[in-house]
Amino acid sequence: MTVPAIYDFTVQRNSTVPLDITFKAGGIVTDITGYTFAASVFSTDGTQNFANFSVTYTNRSQGKVSFKLTPAQTATFTPNELIYDVKYKEPSNDEFYLLEGTIFVSDGLTTIS
Numbered sequence: 001m002t003v004p005a006i007y008d009f010t011v012q013r014n015s016t017v018p019l020d021i022t023f024k025a026g027g028i029v030t031d032i033t034g035y036t037f038a039a040s041v042f043s044t045d046g047t048q049n050f051a052n053f054s055v056t057y058t059n060r061s062q063g064k065v066s067f068k069l070t071p072a073q074t075a076t077f078t079p080n081e082l083i084y085d086v087k088y089k090e091p092s093n094d095e096f097y098l099l100e101g102t103i104f105v106s107d108g109l110t111t112i113s
Contacts, residue, residue: 004085004097012108014071019053021086021099023063033060034091039067041077041084041103050076053086077105 011017019039023030039053051074053067067086086099 002096004100006101007099008101008104010104010106011069011074011077012106013077014075015108016071017069017074019067019086020058021065021067023065023088023098029063031061032057032063032065032088035060036089037065037067037086037098038088039084039086039099041069041073041082043079044081044083044102046083050082053084074105077103080105 023032023035037055037057039055041050041053042048043050051069053069056066056068058064058066082103082105084101084103085097087095087097089095
């Protein structure tokens with residue numbers, strides 16, 4: 001059984017949120033060629049999907065994948081606390097959760113004209 005890692009972080013509304021991951025198994029970088037990843041943000045009770053991260057495979061042979069939320073997406077984060085998770089599917093079609101956690105939401109005050 002695979003147990004997802006836990007990583008909590010803070011997001012300011014109306015900002016870009018990058019999340020870069022290097023996929024490793026037993027501390028060794030894993031080639032993720034043929035793997036598919038997805039990540040989403042939900043209400044703490046799991047009933048409302050607030051956003052889906054975009055996914056970019058930056059270097060599959062080195063296990064590198066990047067996730068991103070846009071300012072338009074984080075603008076919808078009206079509760080002060082949300083949850084997220086990252087899931088992957090192997091070429092064998094087995095699916096596992098890699099990462100999960102709490103997103104603490106704060107108001108970013110600076111604007112760019």
